[in-house]
Amino acid sequence: MTKLIQSLSEISTNYDALFVDLWGCVHNGVTAYPDAAAALQTYRKGGGKVVLVTNSPRPWRSVAEQLKGFGVADDAYDAIATSGDSARAAMFLGAVGSKVYHIGTPDERDVFFAPMDLVGDEAMEITPVPLTEAEGIVCTGPFDAMADPSVNRADFLYAKQKGMKLLCANPDIVVDRGETREWCAGALAALYTDMGGESLYFGKPHPPIYDLARRRLARLGSVSDESIICIGDGIGTDVMGGLGEGLDTLFITGGLAAKEFGDDPANPDPARLSTWLSEQNLAPTAAISFLR
Template sequence: MSPSDPAPAPMRPVSFIRSFADISNRYDLILCDVWGVLHDGLKAFSAAGEALTRFRENGGRVVLVSNAPRPGWLVVRQLDQYGVPKSAYDDVRTSGDLCRDLVAQNGTRMFHHIGPERDLGLFRSLEARSTALEEAEYVVCTGLFDDEAETAEDYAGTLAAMRARDLVMICANPDLVVERGHKLIACAGAIAAAYEEIGGLTITPGKPHRPIYEAALDLGGNLLGRPLDRARALGIGDAIRTDIAGGHGAGIDTLLVARGIHAADLGASHEGIDEDFALRWAAGQAVRPTYVIHDLTWRRDAP
């Protein structure tokens, strides 16, 4: 950590909250994950949209921080399709935005793209063009070609060929998995991890790494119109490895949404959660959240 970097957030005992309204007045800015918190890849979570909307109505600002391998404007279009209200957020910063910047910095150098056609919007209007692996000067991975049927193991041959040429991989989505409906789907981060295991070099600007947090926090300060006090910023997400570790490294408090990719670990179901069990699990992690909540809800009725 350089002298200019913020100190990581303190590792305080984990608290369980039932309603976001219970802590909302402690914060001016929320950096909120998207997939797993606002939607499940098929439909929006209406209570989460309402909670963020209420926070903004009370004067707070919300920046959505996503590891989506697409520019923010495409993520907004997707959120509209899922039914996430625009009243829930002020702006969006994605891993795809930062990845796009990296590709732009490489000018006309040719790259090989690993990922589905739906991610091609990432490269729109850039000078660089994709090419066959044999001709590429580096690789951009946005995901699996068929994330319903493939796993990272299916890319062993490609990764070996990349390693033989010492090609750098830019990973546009550091997530290992996301939840689509009730199914866990592998992401680009799983391929990047497999490449690192055989000695390959990866560049990953998204969560939990510093670049995306600095971009989002700078944007949040601009939205507030004043210097941001990081003690009054909160990161919300459903993944320890990305959302909680990333927020901790950026020096802000974090809220772990239990009904996400860690639902089984935390003992969470769509009906409820064992709060004591969830707290014990969260407290046992190498990086702990400040709070745990079952799902992002503004006000939950007492049982």
């Protein structure tokens, strides 16, 4: 049964490391959540390790710079594992070919296609090309985050007929930037799959990003899976992914699904939470309104 708690400190002494989601947990896409950052700082002062595990399509250094801009202090975490790094490694190893059609913003393209040390001498030269010249698709996000994913249907039909694979750099379906809900790359990948195409995923809830997170953690010291808890607001990403890896999970109710638990995000209704989790057929170890 999922335990509803009021602060991270109620359970944090049971764990040596946290795998912490970012968007909706530590920041809202615009600014940091001060209480969340403070909770992570306190945990680290007590000897715990914090690995930020995010479905951002960006390399970890780019995410670190972004966090500074949001107001998240460097001492709130030890390492960052991104879906972008996991997906970039696969791309440079030829997962979708050497000539790829990129779906995403120019800024994402600049950072995603930058050279990568992780794969070393095995790295393939990747060339962004028009769809008609491509061997595969790399999706870091929609061209327009407010446009319905169905605007890609014609291109996806062509790509499916050509047997192209789609590399999804961010499995999230939607995200809230401040008060605005935006589509993510996962929504496009889901559409492509529904149309009969093949999508490759590297972020939560899929195994590659957890492998990367564990490798980031191993550099900080030896920590067993029993001493790790995954924290986040995505029931189908953070919670499902953590449970799939055999890890404990802490569900943030005040994020994407906040409206499911009553009118006050800071005080989720326990009965509604229990019913909703049963409908999801998932049972996180604990739940909290906001990370604090």
